Amino acid sequence: xxxxxxxxxxxxxxxxxxxxxxxxxxxxxxxxxxxxxxxxxxxxxxxxxxxxxxxxxxxxxxxxxxxxxxxxxxxxxxxxxxxxxxxxxxxxxxxxxxxxxxxxxxxxxxxxxxxxxxxxxxxxxxxxxxxxxxxxxxxxxxxxxxxxxxxxxxxxxxxxxxxxxxxxxxxxxxxxxxxxxxxxxxxxxxxxxxxxxxxxxxxxxxxxxxxxxxxxxxxxxxxxxxxxxxxxxxxxxxxxxxxxxxxxxxxxxxxxxxxxxxxxxxxxxxxxxxxxxxxxxxxxxxxxxxxxxxxxxxxxxxxxxxxxxxxxxxxxxxxxxxxxxxxxx
DNA sequence: CAAGGAGTAACTACCACAGATCATA
DNA sequence: CATATGATCTGTGGTAGTTACTCCT
Numbered sequence: 001x002x003x004x005x006x007x008x009x010x011x012x013x014x015x016x017x018x019x020x021x022x023x024x025x026x027x028x029x030x031x032x033x034x035x036x037x038x039x040x041x042x043x044x045x046x047x048x049x050x051x052x053x054x055x056x057x058x059x060x061x062x063x064x065x066x067x068x069x070x071x072x073x074x075x076x077x078x079x080x081x082x083x084x085x086x087x088x089x090x091x092x093x094x095x096x097x098x099x100x101x102x103x104x105x106x107x108x109x110x111x112x113x114x115x116x117x118x119x120x121x122x123x124x125x126x127x128x129x130x131x132x133x134x135x136x137x138x139x140x141x142x143x144x145x146x147x148x149x150x151x152x153x154x155x156x157x158x159x160x161x162x163x164x165x166x167x168x169x170x171x172x173x174x175x176x177x178x179x180x181x182x183x184x185x186x187x188x189x190x191x192x193x194x195x196x197x198x199x200x201x202x203x204x205x206x207x208x209x210x211x212x213x214x215x216x217x218x219x220x221x222x223x224x225x226x227x228x229x230x231x232x233x234x235x236x237x238x239x240x241x242x243x244x245x246x247x248x249x250x251x252x253x254x255x256x257x258x259x260x261x262x263x264x265x266x267x268x269x270x271x272x273x274x275x276x277x278x279x280x281x282x283x284x285x286x287x288x289x290x291x292x293x294x295x296x297x298x299x300x301x302x303x304x305x306x307x308x309x310x311x312x313x314x315x316x317x318x319x320x321x322x323x324x325x326x327x328x329x
Numbered sequence: 330c331a332a333g334g335a336g337t338a339a340c341t342a343c344c345a346c347a348g349a350t351c352a353t354a
Numbered sequence: 355c356a357t358a359t360g361a362t363c364t365g366t367g368g369t370a371g372t373t374a375c376t377c378c379t
Contacts, residue, residue: 254365260347261366269369270344 252258265272 252366254348257347257364257366259366260345261368264345264367266368267344269367270342271346271367273345 261271265274
């Protein structure tokens with residue numbers, strides 16, 4: 001997985017693109033720390049839309065527990081479905097354009113039934129990141145497994161409208177928020193998120209001004225799930241410190257061996273012998289006659305990759321990694 | 330509800346061989 | 355002790371096969 005979940009806050013929050021949620025471990029951490037009793041990563045998202053009237057439903061299997069080594073729990077995220085159980089007032093599109101942040105008319109903004117809560121995106125920017133359907137009156141977002149937060153960084157156009165929970169809707173809270181240094185970025189029901197750094201939200205809290213907000217939250221004895229704010233901070237600190245020590249990069253100990261491996265001829269992915277003279281074999285094979293070659297290649301097994309490898313060409317460009325979580329930032 | 334097939338993703342073995350490492354003379 | 359030689363081990367990447375799991379019928 002590396003569908004980034006950046007729904008934490010301030011010191012809790014994933015601030016940079018290097019803080020992407022990139023593993024099952026991350027998800028477990030998130031679920032345990034922020035959404036205790038979560039049955040699936042879906043619940044994590046639900047916390048963002050924390051509202052008794054709002055439900056995020058997926059098709060969670062009864063056994064939606066995701067041990068670290070199991071199949072990717074993010075699979076559950078591939079079938080996100082937001083649903084509004086009650087009809088609340090719709091957000092007037094004009095309100096968004098009026099604040100200068102969002103011109104709804106140019107956005108593919110998908111309402112979730114009541115349009116009270118929706119996640120929008122510029123589909124021209126994200127042709128494959130999300131896809132949606134409205135089959136049964138619910139919007140379903142398909143989140144590409146390996147969409148890196150870097151992509152979000154580089155492309156603006158991610159809309160995120162959280163539900164406000166009761167605390168956020170508190171006049172006192174809104175006052176504090178609007179008085180904060182980054183209040184201009186928090187402009188009411190619609191907030192444009194242009195980077196992962198902007199996606200600092202939990203339970204609808206904008207995170208950027210958390211210096212003020214967190215104290216407020218603490219004063220309000222804000223507690224999510226089983227952990228107090230302090231406990232969460234400690235857990236997050238431990239998590240992040242351990243996380244920094246993780247090494248997602250495959251370190252090449254011997255560059256020369258990599259070079260050799262890249263240039264080494266392969267047969268169905270396996271290293272093949274060089275010819276007897278130690279020369280890099282040509283496309284035509286290993287000086288084999290036609291009969292041997294047919295046998296060697298099986299049923300005419302020829303493809304571009306192998307032709308390249310047989311020529312000793314590294315075909316780096318022919319392979320586009322799809323799992324960004326293994327690449328450090 | 331249980332069983333079985335389809336679909337999907339993660340994981341792993343396999344291969345050749347240059348270079349590193351170790352043991353011995 | 356220093357050097358030479360041979361044997362053994364290590365590491366490198368793409369693919370196919372296996373495993374585990376979910377979803378659907």
